[in-house]
Amino acid sequence: MSRASSSRQSLLPLRVADNARMNLETPKSKDRPGFGKLSMPKPQSGTSERRTSFFGTRTSGAGMSRNSTFGAFGGAEKMKDPRPLHDKAFVQQCIKQLWEFLSENGFPNSVTIKSLQSPSTKEFLKIFAFIYSFLDPTFQMPTSKIEEEVPRVLRDLGYPFALSKSSMYSVGAPHTWPQILGSLIWLIDNVKLFNNMKKQDLLFGGFSEGSVDIEDGVEFNKMFMEYTAKTYDRFMQGADTFEEEDEEYRQKIKKIYNVDESHLEAVSEKHRILCEEVERLEKESQQDRLMAKRSEKLKLQTDLQKIQSYRNNLEIFKTNLEQKVASVSEELEGAELQVETLKKEQSRLQHVLENQKFSQADIERINHERNELQQMIATLTKSREEAEQHMWNEEIALAKAKESVEAELAEYHRLARKLKLIPSSASNACGRDFEIKFSAECGLSKIGQNKTHIHIPLMNMISEVEEELGRLTNHKLSLEETVEQVNCNLFDKANDIKQLKEKIRKVDEEMEQELQETEREEEKWASELESMEDHRKRLQKKVTEGYDEAAEQLKAAQQEYHLVLQETNEERRTVGTNLSNVLDIATNHLSILDKLLQEHSSRVDRDYRETIQEDELKDLMETVEAYIAKAKSL
Numbered sequence: 001m002s003r004a005s006s007s008r009q010s011l012l013p014l015r016v017a018d019n020a021r022m023n024l025e026t027p028k029s030k031d032r033p034g035f036g037k038l039s040m041p042k043p044q045s046g047t048s049e050r051r052t053s054f055f056g057t058r059t060s061g062a063g064m065s066r067n068s069t070f071g072a073f074g075g076a077e078k079m080k081d082p083r084p085l086h087d088k089a090f091v092q093q094c095i096k097q098l099w100e101f102l103s104e105n106g107f108p109n110s111v112t113i114k115s116l117q118s119p120s121t122k123e124f125l126k127i128f129a130f131i132y133s134f135l136d137p138t139f140q141m142p143t144s145k146i147e148e149e150v151p152r153v154l155r156d157l158g159y160p161f162a163l164s165k166s167s168m169y170s171v172g173a174p175h176t177w178p179q180i181l182g183s184l185i186w187l188i189d190n191v192k193l194f195n196n197m198k199k200q201d202l203l204f205g206g207f208s209e210g211s212v213d214i215e216d217g218v219e220f221n222k223m224f225m226e227y228t229a230k231t232y233d234r235f236m237q238g239a240d241t242f243e244e245e246d247e248e249y250r251q252k253i254k255k256i257y258n259v260d261e262s263h264l265e266a267v268s269e270k271h272r273i274l275c276e277e278v279e280r281l282e283k284e285s286q287q288d289r290l291m292a293k294r295s296e297k298l299k300l301q302t303d304l305q306k307i308q309s310y311r312n313n314l315e316i317f318k319t320n321l322e323q324k325v326a327s328v329s330e331e332l333e334g335a336e337l338q339v340e341t342l343k344k345e346q347s348r349l350q351h352v353l354e355n356q357k358f359s360q361a362d363i364e365r366i367n368h369e370r371n372e373l374q375q376m377i378a379t380l381t382k383s384r385e386e387a388e389q390h391m392w393n394e395e396i397a398l399a400k401a402k403e404s405v406e407a408e409l410a411e412y413h414r415l416a417r418k419l420k421l422i423p424s425s426a427s428n429a430c431g432r433d434f435e436i437k438f439s440a441e442c443g444l445s446k447i448g449q450n451k452t453h454i455h456i457p458l459m460n461m462i463s464e465v466e467e468e469l470g471r472l473t474n475h476k477l478s479l480e481e482t483v484e485q486v487n488c489n490l491f492d493k494a495n496d497i498k499q500l501k502e503k504i505r506k507v508d509e510e511m512e513q514e515l516q517e518t519e520r521e522e523e524k525w526a527s528e529l530e531s532m533e534d535h536r537k538r539l540q541k542k543v544t545e546g547y548d549e550a551a552e553q554l555k556a557a558q559q560e561y562h563l564v565l566q567e568t569n570e571e572r573r574t575v576g577t578n579l580s581n582v583l584d585i586a587t588n589h590l591s592i593l594d595k596l597l598q599e600h601s602s603r604v605d606r607d608y609r610e611t612i613q614e615d616e617l618k619d620l621m622e623t624v625e626a627y628i629a630k631a632k633s634l
Contacts, residue, residue: 081161085178094185101188118172134191
């Protein structure tokens, strides 16, 4: 069957499946924005008739009509969006891409990924106007009929999917936001493409010898367009595979990017080994590491709580020391003032001593008074040192007492939590707060208050527990009497068990003899089973070989069936066409014959009437009538 013999579309399936197409990927620059978020997947159809055309049918130069696979911007049929807009992961990726574009390009309003999960109509209009301003800086968002203006702008730009007016009223709704988000992503791709086109004076620059400027995509784009033109020309001529073009394009790409195949294979193998190692390590240690991290987290949280409590205690202790330092500083200031007063008095007395004349008795009396004063000063200094030492010992004793109280208080809290008395919502607390809050400022009133609120309820609870304990003790005594009775019964049963054990021993000896016989029989059956298993494997091998052969025959028969079915469909179509043509010709022939017969009948009638009117035929008619009458008489 020739593919170029007529202008009809082919009914045969594609000779190459979609997944067998060459994946044409090239390295791309990280800075170059990508375009291709709206690339249409190839329809999963088995025939070339089902390739949907968005521009309409085009006829190739060879006379074949092949449908285009690019968009249907002018078609009346609505196109279904092939992107997975109902996939949450894809939607989150689109939201992140939209947020990155707005952040990088200086969007005037504050926007976050969380706010883009369900934006309002006002926020959407601001985002749409901001993105569209890159394409049309003079664009002004109208104040009325927004639900008509936004779809119209997208339709004028060539957006291939329809947006309804109702979706503009509830932009952030879960059933409308993914479609509107898809239109914004498409618009962002157009902006990126437009910006790339503005940076280049020409679409394709000329090739230069030794050019290495391939990151901007100029040489690659030109080569890709040449490859696309060649393959599309072959496609329009009826080809479905492009091995030669693919190989040529692959070689050019390798030449441009200096691809080292051996290095790529080594890197791929190394990457595969590393991925397997990472996966193995994750499977082996993920759970253990997780448990270790959790236990470490709990330990760190406990340490943090201890450090915070210790810090609070240190702050309280620091406050107390600051107060004591302030009081001591005041005393020191008073002592300094007293020392200055004494110095002034000493200087005055020294001046008096120098300017006056004393007797020997006065000098002795003054020396005696001085010695007494020095002894008094030494005594007071010693008393002061003893007082300071006593104060320091008292502070140490207070700190130790505080530590012991805190330790006992912590032990009390631990026991209270163990007994489920803390917090007040615990099961045994009965709504009471048994927690003791201790601080350095606590006095006798606070201790008495704790005794009132904690000691009395605890004593009541202890009395209740003692009553319950007495009841349980009585119950225990009754249970012990029951246990004694059970032990007596057990002693009787033990004697019975000894007799039964003797019987069991005899039965075991008989059973052991039977087991030995059974083992000999099992060995015999095992040898027979092994021989049967070998026989089964041989049969299974033969069946497998027969099945593979039958499967190959079935596959060949199916291929032959498809070919015969295609030929039959083709012949059926040809016969139908020929039969229709024959019926049309027969119908036309019959109509022409009917018309000719009518004309001939009218002409014969006319000639007959003309002949009847002639006189020469009257005699003939009379003779014929006489002959007929004579014939009837005979």
